[in-house]
Amino acid sequence: MQKLSENEVGKIETGYRPTGMISSSGERNAPIYTMLSGLIWPVTKGEGNMDLTAIKNPAFLKEMSNEELKDLAASIRKFLIEKLSITGGHLGANLGVVELTLALHKAYNSPQDKFIWDVGHQAYIHKILTGRTADFDTLRQYKGMCGFPKRIESEHDVWETGHSSTSLSAAMGMAVARDMMNESYEVVPVIGDGALTGGMALEALNNIGDEKKNITVILNDNEMSIANNVGALHHVLGRMRSAGKYNRAKDEMETLLKRIPAVGGKLATAAERMKDSMKYFMVPGMFFEELGFTYFGPVDGHDLRDLEETINYAKKTNGPKIIHVVTQKGKGYQPAELDTTDNWHGVGPYKIESGEKIKSSGAAPAWSKIISDAVLEKARKDKRIAVITPAMILGSKLDNFKREMPERLFDVGIAEQHATTMAAGMATQGVKPFLAIYSTFLQRAYDQLLHDIARQNLNVFVGIDRAGFVGADGETHQGVYDISFLRAMPNFTIMMPKDENEAQHMVHTALSHEDGPIALRYPRGNGLGVEMDEETHSLPIGSWEVLQEGTDAVILTFGTTIPLAQEASASLAEDNISVRVVNARFIKPMDVAMLHEIFASGLPVLTIEEAVLKGGFGSGVMEFAEENGYNTASVRRMGVPDYFVEHGSVPEQMAEIGLTKEGVTDKVRQMIRLNEQQRA
Numbered sequence: 001m002q003k004l005s006e007n008e009v010g011k012i013e014t015g016y017r018p019t020g021m022i023s024s025s026g027e028r029n030a031p032i033y034t035m036l037s038g039l040i041w042p043v044t045k046g047e048g049n050m051d052l053t054a055i056k057n058p059a060f061l062k063e064m065s066n067e068e069l070k071d072l073a074a075s076i077r078k079f080l081i082e083k084l085s086i087t088g089g090h091l092g093a094n095l096g097v098v099e100l101t102l103a104l105h106k107a108y109n110s111p112q113d114k115f116i117w118d119v120g121h122q123a124y125i126h127k128i129l130t131g132r133t134a135d136f137d138t139l140r141q142y143k144g145m146c147g148f149p150k151r152i153e154s155e156h157d158v159w160e161t162g163h164s165s166t167s168l169s170a171a172m173g174m175a176v177a178r179d180m181m182n183e184s185y186e187v188v189p190v191i192g193d194g195a196l197t198g199g200m201a202l203e204a205l206n207n208i209g210d211e212k213k214n215i216t217v218i219l220n221d222n223e224m225s226i227a228n229n230v231g232a233l234h235h236v237l238g239r240m241r242s243a244g245k246y247n248r249a250k251d252e253m254e255t256l257l258k259r260i261p262a263v264g265g266k267l268a269t270a271a272e273r274m275k276d277s278m279k280y281f282m283v284p285g286m287f288f289e290e291l292g293f294t295y296f297g298p299v300d301g302h303d304l305r306d307l308e309e310t311i312n313y314a315k316k317t318n319g320p321k322i323i324h325v326v327t328q329k330g331k332g333y334q335p336a337e338l339d340t341t342d343n344w345h346g347v348g349p350y351k352i353e354s355g356e357k358i359k360s361s362g363a364a365p366a367w368s369k370i371i372s373d374a375v376l377e378k379a380r381k382d383k384r385i386a387v388i389t390p391a392m393i394l395g396s397k398l399d400n401f402k403r404e405m406p407e408r409l410f411d412v413g414i415a416e417q418h419a420t421t422m423a424a425g426m427a428t429q430g431v432k433p434f435l436a437i438y439s440t441f442l443q444r445a446y447d448q449l450l451h452d453i454a455r456q457n458l459n460v461f462v463g464i465d466r467a468g469f470v471g472a473d474g475e476t477h478q479g480v481y482d483i484s485f486l487r488a489m490p491n492f493t494i495m496m497p498k499d500e501n502e503a504q505h506m507v508h509t510a511l512s513h514e515d516g517p518i519a520l521r522y523p524r525g526n527g528l529g530v531e532m533d534e535e536t537h538s539l540p541i542g543s544w545e546v547l548q549e550g551t552d553a554v555i556l557t558f559g560t561t562i563p564l565a566q567e568a569s570a571s572l573a574e575d576n577i578s579v580r581v582v583n584a585r586f587i588k589p590m591d592v593a594m595l596h597e598i599f600a601s602g603l604p605v606l607t608i609e610e611a612v613l614k615g616g617f618g619s620g621v622m623e624f625a626e627e628n629g630y631n632t633a634s635v636r637r638m639g640v641p642d643y644f645v646e647h648g649s650v651p652e653q654m655a656e657i658g659l660t661k662e663g664v665t666d667k668v669r670q671m672i673r674l675n676e677q678q679r680a
């Protein structure tokens with residue numbers, strides 16, 4: 001682990017101060033950065049060396065002075081920067097909420113009071129304060145600590161997430177339950193400015209404000225989603241940020257407004273209007289006030305005193321409240337602070353001193369890049385092509401498209417439902433939308449896919465990114481459900497390529513397809529590095545490809561599991577077992593002619609998919625057999641069983657469900673034996 005020695009920590013106090021926010025007391029809050037020997041570190045003399053493993057629960061915070069809390073904040077930053085340099089994780093968001101989390105845990109009493117972390121990627125400090133420091137060595141690793149709040153990990157994790165914008169609805173649910181059961185705890189959702197753009201959050205604000213529930217919303221505004229935040233609401237927050245602090249002025253203003261004498265008739269109406277416009281002028285959080293919330297802020301989220309005062313002030317107010325906290329993503333680690341793209345939202349291992357990311361060498365381009373480059377290439381020639389992304393411009397590698405054709409790239413914020421129906425709307429008018437969404441987030445848009453796109457049979461090209469296991473994010477993010485839910489939708493074509501060359505032909509196929517919606521699945525990670533054809537062409541819809549002939553059994557599979565099937569069949573060949581391997585690149589519609597031929601041969605058929613078994617590709621093959629009077633007993637399916645597969649590496653996740661070379665060869669041998677017994 002890269003660590004500063006005691007000596008270095010004390011010595012280096014020179015150098016560079018990034019422009020930080022000025023607190024209400026006039027202090028500059030930015031920690032001193034050290035540039036000695038190329039080190040970049042948020043260390044002030046005597047700070048940053050607390051033993052965090054000694055923390056068992058957050059009660060100790062109540063007794064801490066501001067100075068001690070600052071020291072603790074520095075220790076936490078140092079710890080996170082060190083640990084995540086090895087494990088990777090969501091660094092930027094966590095560095096931004098160090099003081100905020102300390103202030104919240106000091107002001108409230110968890111777990112009686114309920115903290116609900118939206119998305120949950122920023123809950124690392126909460127994990128430290130609730131006794132899980134030692135578990136950071138296993139962060140996001142197989143059987144290790146989850147990167148998101150997890151109820152079985154701690155009584156302080158009262159809500160599990162990974163997907164955005166659920167916190168306010170969950171808070172409303174808990175507040176309703178509390179009031180029904182005559183209990184008296186506080187409910188405190190912490191939501192980012194990005195997550196606030198999600199439809200669910202707005203639905204919940206609408207409901208909470210109307211029901212006047214006692215909930216304290218902490219709005220963590222760092223002006224960032226993963227990339228820069230977007231949308232009209234983002235501009236509303238911008239105006240609030242620049243308007244200055246409001247909470248203390250509020251009482252004074254109310255008194256002032258009350259002093260305007262009550263008069264009758266037209267004059268009274270005019271006076272009321274004037275009061276309203278004065279309020280609008282003076283009250284930055286009027287947007288929230290109109291929704292029924294009492295607004296506090298904006299608060300400097302790195303000023304512990306300011307935070308403590310404001311939270312305590314808010315605690316005295318009943319009903320829905322919102323505390324607008326302004327923070328800086330990546331705060332305290334110079335490479336993250338200076339990065340203007342994503343402030344180190346989610347990172348793999350890196351070198352602490354330089355911030356250089358440690359990449360596995362020689363890897364082919366990421367699948368997202370392969371697909372987005374292919375779409376860009378087509379868009380250069382076809383002006384009807386446009387791209388929609390729900391806040392995933394970086395993850396989906398659409399930055400090049402944005403740079404080259406900003407007028408045809410629509411980042412709609414965290415709004416998968418809106419994005420999907422918007423694509424449908426565009427398609428009705430002859431535009432060819434490429435809707436790039438991670439498989440896991442597409443779950444949000446089930447009804448929009450069904451009701452708006454599939455039912456109207458619109459020519460929308462859905463790019464299903466992160467299809468399959470995603471590794472460290474774990475169960476909230478696994479892209480294993482899309483086949484099951486899309487297969488059930490009439491009109492949808494679903495494809496998955498075996499390599500990047502086939503992928504570019506699939507992009508061509510999708511953008512030439514004029515007969516309804518078409519989805520292209522592609523996994524997280526990098527392509528295989530195969531040679532690319534110069535020219536692209538359409539693949540016949542529903543056509544499969546025999547990769548290898550065989551006479552004893554058939555494996556039907558697609559995408560990421562093709563190499564596995566090939567390895568298994570090579571291994572079986574050593575024992576003179578001959579397996580046909582089929583690239584079932586169209587998951588829907590299937591290659592009916594090939595299926596008839598396979599089932600007529602009477603060979604055992606194994607389907608393999610990195611997706612849930614229920615309703616998946618294998619189920620489709622079984623349905624075909626049943627509908628056509630073939631022997632379904634000759635079919636076996638391998639895939640994700642009926643439970644949630646947790647975080648770890650993708651190979652570990654595959655191994656857990658038996659998708660290994662040994663797992664496949666064993667299954668094929670069993671099937672051949674069974675088939676022979678049945679025939680005998």
Ligand SMILES: Cc1ncc(C[n+]2csc(CCOP(=O)(O)OP(=O)(O)O)c2C)c(N)n1
Pocket residue numbers: 093119121122162163164165191192193194195196220222224225226329345390391392414416441444
């Ligand atoms: C439904 C959904 N869509 C997209 C994402 C991907 N995502 C994770 S964090 C994030 C940005 C959240 O921004 P914000 O709430 O402001 O938190 P910050 O990271 O800035 O602290 C996005 C888009 C998600 N987790 N859930």
Ligand SMILES: CC(=O)[C@@H](O)[C@H](O)COP(=O)(O)O
Pocket residue numbers: 119121162163345346395466470473524
């Ligand atoms: C928390 C969240 O939803 C994202 O940050 C996600 O972790 C990104 O995943 P990728 O790393 O696959 O882009």
Ligand SMILES: [Mg+2]
Pocket residue numbers: 192193194195220221222223224225229
């Ligand atoms: Mg944000």
